[in-house]
Amino acid sequence: MSFSDSLSATMTHQYPALTAEQKKELQDIAQRIVAPGKGILAADESTGSMAKRLSPIGVENTEENRRRYRQLLFTADQRIDSCIGGVIFFHETLYQKTDDGTPFAQLIKDRGIVVGIKVDKGVVPLAGTNGETTTQGLDGLSERCAQYKKDGADFAKWRCVLKISETTPSQLAILENANVLARYASICQQNGIVPIVEPEILPDGDHDLKRCQYVTEKVLAAVYKALSDHHVYLEGTLLKPNMVTPGHSCPTKFSGEEIAMATVTALRRTVPPAVTGVTFLSGGQSEEEASVNLNAINTCPLTKPWALTFSYGRALQASALNAWKGELSNEKAATEEFIKRAQPFCFPSIFSRLTGWLLSESTRPLEVLAPLLNPSTWLTMLIKHSTTTFS
Amino acid sequence: LSPEQKKELSDIAQRIVAPGKGILAADESTGTMGKRLQKIKVENTEEHRRIFRDILFSSDPSIANSIGGVIFFHETLYQKSDSGKLFPQVVKEKGIVVGIKVDKGTAGLNGTDEETTTQGLDGLSERCAQYKKDGCDFAKWRCVLKISHGCPSALAIAENANVLARYASICQQNGLVPIVEPEILPDGEHDLKRCQYATEKVLAAVYKALNDHHVYLEGTLLKPNMVTAGHSCTKKYTPEDVALATVTTLRRTVPAAVPGICFLSGGQSEEEASLNLNAMNQVPLHRPWKLTFSYGRALQASALAAWVGKVANKKAAQEAFCTRAKINGLASKGEYKPATPASQAAMQSLYTASYVGRLLR
Numbered sequence: 001m002s003f004s005d006s007l008s009a010t011m012t013h014q015y016p017a018l019t020a021e022q023k024k025e026l027q028d029i030a031q032r033i034v035a036p037g038k039g040i041l042a043a044d045e046s047t048g049s050m051a052k053r054l055s056p057i058g059v060e061n062t063e064e065n066r067r068r069y070r071q072l073l074f075t076a077d078q079r080i081d082s083c084i085g086g087v088i089f090f091h092e093t094l095y096q097k098t099d100d101g102t103p104f105a106q107l108i109k110d111r112g113i114v115v116g117i118k119v120d121k122g123v124v125p126l127a128g129t130n131g132e133t134t135t136q137g138l139d140g141l142s143e144r145c146a147q148y149k150k151d152g153a154d155f156a157k158w159r160c161v162l163k164i165s166e167t168t169p170s171q172l173a174i175l176e177n178a179n180v181l182a183r184y185a186s187i188c189q190q191n192g193i194v195p196i197v198e199p200e201i202l203p204d205g206d207h208d209l210k211r212c213q214y215v216t217e218k219v220l221a222a223v224y225k226a227l228s229d230h231h232v233y234l235e236g237t238l239l240k241p242n243m244v245t246p247g248h249s250c251p252t253k254f255s256g257e258e259i260a261m262a263t264v265t266a267l268r269r270t271v272p273p274a275v276t277g278v279t280f281l282s283g284g285q286s287e288e289e290a291s292v293n294l295n296a297i298n299t300c301p302l303t304k305p306w307a308l309t310f311s312y313g314r315a316l317q318a319s320a321l322n323a324w325k326g327e328l329s330n331e332k333a334a335t336e337e338f339i340k341r342a343q344p345f346c347f348p349s350i351f352s353r354l355t356g357w358l359l360s361e362s363t364r365p366l367e368v369l370a371p372l373l374n375p376s377t378w379l380t381m382l383i384k385h386s387t388t389t390f391s
Numbered sequence: 392l393s394p395e396q397k398k399e400l401s402d403i404a405q406r407i408v409a410p411g412k413g414i415l416a417a418d419e420s421t422g423t424m425g426k427r428l429q430k431i432k433v434e435n436t437e438e439h440r441r442i443f444r445d446i447l448f449s450s451d452p453s454i455a456n457s458i459g460g461v462i463f464f465h466e467t468l469y470q471k472s473d474s475g476k477l478f479p480q481v482v483k484e485k486g487i488v489v490g491i492k493v494d495k496g497t498a499g500l501n502g503t504d505e506e507t508t509t510q511g512l513d514g515l516s517e518r519c520a521q522y523k524k525d526g527c528d529f530a531k532w533r534c535v536l537k538i539s540h541g542c543p544s545a546l547a548i549a550e551n552a553n554v555l556a557r558y559a560s561i562c563q564q565n566g567l568v569p570i571v572e573p574e575i576l577p578d579g580e581h582d583l584k585r586c587q588y589a590t591e592k593v594l595a596a597v598y599k600a601l602n603d604h605h606v607y608l609e610g611t612l613l614k615p616n617m618v619t620a621g622h623s624c625t626k627k628y629t630p631e632d633v634a635l636a637t638v639t640t641l642r643r644t645v646p647a648a649v650p651g652i653c654f655l656s657g658g659q660s661e662e663e664a665s666l667n668l669n670a671m672n673q674v675p676l677h678r679p680w681k682l683t684f685s686y687g688r689a690l691q692a693s694a695l696a697a698w699v700g701k702v703a704n705k706k707a708a709q710e711a712f713c714t715r716a717k718i719n720g721l722a723s724k725g726e727y728k729p730a731t732p733a734s735q736a737a738m739q740s741l742y743t744a745s746y747v748g749r750l751l752r
Contacts, residue, residue, distance in 0.1 A: 014585070217600070224599075225596075228595035228643075229595075234643050270646055272643050273677060273679050274642040301678045305647050305679040329475070
């Protein structure tokens with residue numbers, strides 16, 4: 001076999017990265033996380049990020065306070081079981097326990113919610129660029145993933161960051177971040193962990209909606225080419241992208257429908273249908289904005305072959321933090337605030353996904369389907385069968 | 392592209408792959424028509440080529456229920472039917488979109504194991520503008536890859552993906568919807584898995600290139616091979632195996648924005664091509680694009696066999712063609728139920744080795 005033969009032979013022959021059983025396990029996990037009506041609670045704020053959350057409410061950033069805060073989220077009652085498919089943990093939190101000694105990971109898992117873990121080690125600069133970064137954390141990642149799997153985690157998250165300006169994102173930043181995401185994803189899957197791929201394009205700047213859409217399309221195309229090159233099993237992955245929005249300082253305002261149309265169009269042009277689900281990050285959006293935009297995305301009339309749901313941190317927790325303010329006596333109220341934030345995602349998400357499915361898959365005439373497309377039909381059915389109250 | 396240009400392209404693409412419709416690939420080059428006519432012992436003259444295309448295009452107007460587009464060869468675009476009308480006009484009057492093959496055949500890639508790229512970019516923009524004036528609304532460009540011990544190589548994949556993207560970009564500038572055809576030949580003894588792997592790699596490269604070249608995906612169509620085992624593979628697979636492997640591959644590589652995927656028939660028999668397409672449309676996985684046909688041999692074999700060059704056989708030839716068109720129209724909706732045993736011509740494998748096209752050095 002000549003030299004060139006051996007080079008191209010490794011390119012064109014498949015050396016299976018995963019067995020059929022491994023693939024099935026990964027796909028099942030991914031589907032459970034984004035089951036109809038469910039999304040992800042991103043509770044993986046690093047110690048440094050938690051400082052930024054706790055100082056505005058006058059709470060000291062101690063390990064105990066971080067534990068108490070996560071506890072009030074994780075002990076929310078069964079009302080969140082139908083809204084939360086997965087929780088992303090920070091390393092410290094994965095090994096913390098409730099007041100009565102139950103490990104957080106076990107508490108979450110026992111409720112049928114999938115446990116996830118943030119595995120990246122933060123951003124580092126790319127020399128020679130205009131302040132752009134890549135993300136580190138690949139060293140020993142395989143061993144770390146194997147251990148996390150033993151400790152109860154079934155999915156992982158890795159965040160890359162890109163920004164829009166006159167000169168960015170550069171070709172290098174796009175390529176390098178796409179490549180490191182693909183390496184991370186490949187290593188996770190080898191250890192039975194579903195990788196959430198997060199190529200966040202920051203909303204900072206005065207660019208308009210079109211510019212963000214263009215950049216998002218370029219970035220996602222590069223990400224999926226890299227995932228293909230690294231033989232990543234797409235059905236066993238999730239994508240955590242930014243919504244397509246104008247920059248924070250953009251003078252023009254855009255409606256929820258415009259944001260939804262731009263976002264879904266960008267995804268339709270770049271994300272293969274095999275990807276099980278797309279779980280949006282909230283970026284700097286308010287709780288209200290984040291849920292309005294997600295709802296608009298789910299009711300956008302274009303065909304959407306993946307689940308479209310949330311992976312929210314701030315947008316799910318802001319009210320709870322404000323209600324808590326570190327006081328023991330506020331814990332129940334804070335938990336209640338969290339539940340109230342999570343629940344509205346459940347109903348619109350189910351409803352719009354069901355109607356979307358009905359419209360695209362059903363062969364029944366529209367007249368038969370019409371009552372099923374009416375929100376009040378569903379609301380009546382749900383109220384009849386549910387014991388919860390809708391605020 | 393302006394919003395108006397995008398809308399025009401998107402509308403054309405949607406019309407071609409409207410529910411129940413597919414494409415008649417009648418763009419055989421002069422040399423290739425020679426091979427078809429030789430099989431039925433008809434001389435390869437311009438008049439014979441005109442007569443046969445006339446038989447197809449003058450079929451009953453109901454053909455438009457199953458045929459959304461016809462791909463022409465350059466010569467045919469300027470020929471006339473017996474009634475004196477130019478062929479594009481005959482086709483258009485039936486509500487069928489007119490397309491044109493624009494590539495100029497394969498060329499060798501030096502330093503590879505006889506792999507090729509496809510030429511035809513020179514002056515393509517001007518040619519497209521003229522074709523648009525002459526009634527065309529879509530174009531086709533065929534790239535060829537093969538599976539063997541060392542193929543397809545990284546160079547072949549990258550080069551063919553790039554040339555397809557250049558072609559697509561130029562077409563769209565001139566109001567033509569580009570059909571992107573990265574055919575992986577069925578020659579060889581590889582199994583289904585190997586073909587699936589190669590097809591995934593090729594299509595991933597194609598869509599990355601289309602993105603890099605800023606091609607408007609909603610105004611394109613894909614014409615890929617189905618994922619099948621090589622012709623000399625000893626293991627046999629069912630239409631369901633082929634369908635599942637193909638749809639899985641497409642779901643992993645083809646963005647939902649692409650409105651339609653029109654399979655080439657390769658060397659499959661007429662019946663095989665219909666059964667496989669039917670199975671595709673019954674696969675229980677979500678398929679956000681239309682899955683339909685762009686068949687040449689698999690639509691024309693029975694018609695050719697019925698015609699055998701005789702004027703008296705015109706009606707029989709048209710009926711054979713209409714039958715296959717209707718069957719494939721049903722298959723594109725997953726509704727084909729084979730009731731009667733297929734005719735001999737339908738089952739005969741249409742495979743000829745190494746269908747690469749003329750290799751020019």
